[in-house]
Amino acid sequence: MKPAPFSYERAASLEEAVAALAVAGDEDVRVIAGGQSLGPMLNLRMVRPTRLVDIHRIEALRAIDVLADGGVRIGACVTHAMLEDLPSGDRFPPGLAEVLRHVAGGIAYRAIRCRGTIGGSLAHADPAADWPSTLAALGATIELAGPSGRRSVPAGAFCLGLFETAIEPGEIVSAVVLPGSGIRRWGHRKHCRKAGEFAHAMAVCIERDGERLEVWLGSTGGAPVAIALDRAALAAIGGSEAQQRAGVREYIAAALPDAISPGDAYARHLHAQVAAEAVNDTLANRT
Ligand SMILES: Cc1cc2nc3c(=O)[nH]c(=O)nc-3n(C[C@H](O)[C@H](O)[C@H](O)COP(=O)(O)OP(=O)(O)OC[C@H]3O[C@@H](n4cnc5c(N)ncnc54)[C@H](O)[C@@H]3O)c2cc1C
Numbered sequence: 001m002k003p004a005p006f007s008y009e010r011a012a013s014l015e016e017a018v019a020a021l022a023v024a025g026d027e028d029v030r031v032i033a034g035g036q037s038l039g040p041m042l043n044l045r046m047v048r049p050t051r052l053v054d055i056h057r058i059e060a061l062r063a064i065d066v067l068a069d070g071g072v073r074i075g076a077c078v079t080h081a082m083l084e085d086l087p088s089g090d091r092f093p094p095g096l097a098e099v100l101r102h103v104a105g106g107i108a109y110r111a112i113r114c115r116g117t118i119g120g121s122l123a124h125a126d127p128a129a130d131w132p133s134t135l136a137a138l139g140a141t142i143e144l145a146g147p148s149g150r151r152s153v154p155a156g157a158f159c160l161g162l163f164e165t166a167i168e169p170g171e172i173v174s175a176v177v178l179p180g181s182g183i184r185r186w187g188h189r190k191h192c193r194k195a196g197e198f199a200h201a202m203a204v205c206i207e208r209d210g211e212r213l214e215v216w217l218g219s220t221g222g223a224p225v226a227i228a229l230d231r232a233a234l235a236a237i238g239g240s241e242a243q244q245r246a247g248v249r250e251y252i253a254a255a256l257p258d259a260i261s262p263g264d265a266y267a268r269h270l271h272a273q274v275a276a277e278a279v280n281d282t283l284a285n286r287t
Contacts, residue, residue, distance in 0.1 A: 070180025076119025095183030
């Protein structure tokens with residue numbers, strides 16, 4: 001199948017793109033970035049925009065900058081491949097470049113990673129996408145530009161559900177900002193039937209200060225979900241490595257919200273197992 005007819009324009013700047021989104025009448029105007037999700041949706045006629053605004057070549061959206069406070073700002077049109085290929089992170093906060101490289105390198109196939117963008121992935125909000133849970137775990141902030149100016153939303157509050165986000169009409173994701181504090185230990189696991197496919201379960205665990213681990217679960221069918229383990233919870237688990245692994249698994253299974261795959265014992269087992277493995281990798285510092 002081929003897309004329904006639409007007109008196409010390439011924006012030269014973010015301001016131009018925001019202005020182009022200011023729709024008149026019945027017009028359905030959409031942004032296109034890498035086209036890796038929008039392309040198939042157009043071809044299947046699941047969406048029928050009348051106009052597409054291409055933001056993929058806006059230079060300012062393709063930049064990765066280290067900020068004065070040590071944080072890192074990643075433009076919305078930075079591709080997964082650019083993050084996979086990050087040079088050894090001399091200026092990045094400790095651990096951050098490693099997490100970004102690892103997660104980006106596990107998304108789909110290289111051809112898709114060369115086109116697909118971090119902003120497109122967030123805006124599309126497929127529950128099985130890798131960036132929503134990863135960026136929430138990393139404590140990122142999502143920058144939006146729209147007709148009323150710019151605003152920021154914490155990544156943990158950005159995805160609201162299945163293909164649903166905090167983006168308001170006329171807004172564009174302009175960047176992702178990551179905090180400057182270093183990462184002590186981390187773990188990332190996902191379960192796919194076949195390498196390169198969307199995952200059935202995924203989890204990212206980040207430890208910054210030795211007091212608390214936060215594990216964010218993706219592929220939940222809705223927004224990413226957080227489970228925290230503080231020092232007291234970990235001390236209560238204790239014991240040998242084998243006991244600790246089993247204890248973490250039990251803790252996560254008990255903390256798994258009822259809303260995740262209700263009535264599907266296999267899926268719930270998978271989510272708990274994958275999350276426990278991400279936590280255990282973090283604790284063992286094996287990543
Ligand atoms: C076969 C296949 C396998 C995949 N596997 C994975 C996987 O394992 N993990 C994973 O995370 N992803 C996966 N993806 C998704 C892919 O990685 C892209 O991230 C995703 O398609 C969206 O990025 P894009 O830049 O291509 O967005 P587009 O397809 O261009 O746009 C997607 C949607 O977001 C909107 N949009 C795009 N950019 C912006 C912006 N800056 N601001 C506001 N709205 C915007 C568009 O209007 C559209 O509605 C897979 C895709 C395919 C085709």
